Amino acid sequence: MTANLFFVDLLRMAAWLAILVVIFVPLEHWFAVQPHRALRKQVGIDVCYYFINSLLPSLILSVPAGLLGWAALHLLPGGLLNFISAQPFWVKAILGLLAGETGYYWGHRWSHQIPFLWRFHAVHHSAEEMDFLVNTRAHPLDLVFSRFCGLIPMCALGLAGPTSALNATGVPVVVMLIGTTWSFFVHANLRWSFGPLEWLVSTPKFHHWHHTRTGAINRNYSSTFPWLDRLFGTHHLPQEWPEAYGIEESFPATILDQLCFPFAPEEAPATDKASALPEQQ
Ligand SMILES: [Zn+2]
Numbered sequence: 001m002t003a004n005l006f007f008v009d010l011l012r013m014a015a016w017l018a019i020l021v022v023i024f025v026p027l028e029h030w031f032a033v034q035p036h037r038a039l040r041k042q043v044g045i046d047v048c049y050y051f052i053n054s055l056l057p058s059l060i061l062s063v064p065a066g067l068l069g070w071a072a073l074h075l076l077p078g079g080l081l082n083f084i085s086a087q088p089f090w091v092k093a094i095l096g097l098l099a100g101e102t103g104y105y106w107g108h109r110w111s112h113q114i115p116f117l118w119r120f121h122a123v124h125h126s127a128e129e130m131d132f133l134v135n136t137r138a139h140p141l142d143l144v145f146s147r148f149c150g151l152i153p154m155c156a157l158g159l160a161g162p163t164s165a166l167n168a169t170g171v172p173v174v175v176m177l178i179g180t181t182w183s184f185f186v187h188a189n190l191r192w193s194f195g196p197l198e199w200l201v202s203t204p205k206f207h208h209w210h211h212t213r214t215g216a217i218n219r220n221y222s223s224t225f226p227w228l229d230r231l232f233g234t235h236h237l238p239q240e241w242p243e244a245y246g247i248e249e250s251f252p253a254t255i256l257d258q259l260c261f262p263f264a265p266e267e268a269p270a271t272d273k274a275s276a277l278p279e280q281q
């Protein structure tokens, strides 16, 4: 029975991947920032990450997320939960997006500033070419941490966890669907911009600058709302695109070594990327 469910999950993931390929491969061909091979370096490894990360982080996260939701239900004032519960669904969905994105912003920023967390997050930044599939290139425990950080403020507002009995059942689903779809988009090799709306929602250029190998590193932590980076002093969006992507550290080539990388003895002191953050104006 469990094996059957696992097989169904795999098929579902394969179908979603096929849909993403059908959407993004032609778009990245027609509107590319840089001409780019469809079968770029490490694309096979990123397909493996796609399947691992579609299943494993949610499984691991289910326990701490359940505990978090339980704690919120028992510790938060009933008046607050009832007030939020009484709001229309669209208000709760917007609140959930704002809360989840703010939690994600700080979790992501800590992943760059704290050397231990950076060793997990470095897997994502090791990509040297950008396309939609780079979104899936991440250590599963890095995703568990960043999603957990996004869940904390959502649970604190009664918008996720068992408190979803308060008529907010669909909020985490909406937040996850919007966040996941947008994450594929902002990694894509697409030169689209939204003109005056670029202050409101993130674009590929905004997130590509987060992946820059040189220059203004440690910027643009938000996945969906760039104004959060403006608010917290980490926004960077010049006219031009980054010249190169990736990290300075040497990084293993095989997926097994990459997954073990955070636990391997350090050859040199871990790069504190935050130390390179210029003074904020
Ligand atoms: Zn990052």
Ligand SMILES: [Zn+2]
Binding pocket: 124, 135, 187, 207, 210, 211
């Ligand atoms: Zn990224």
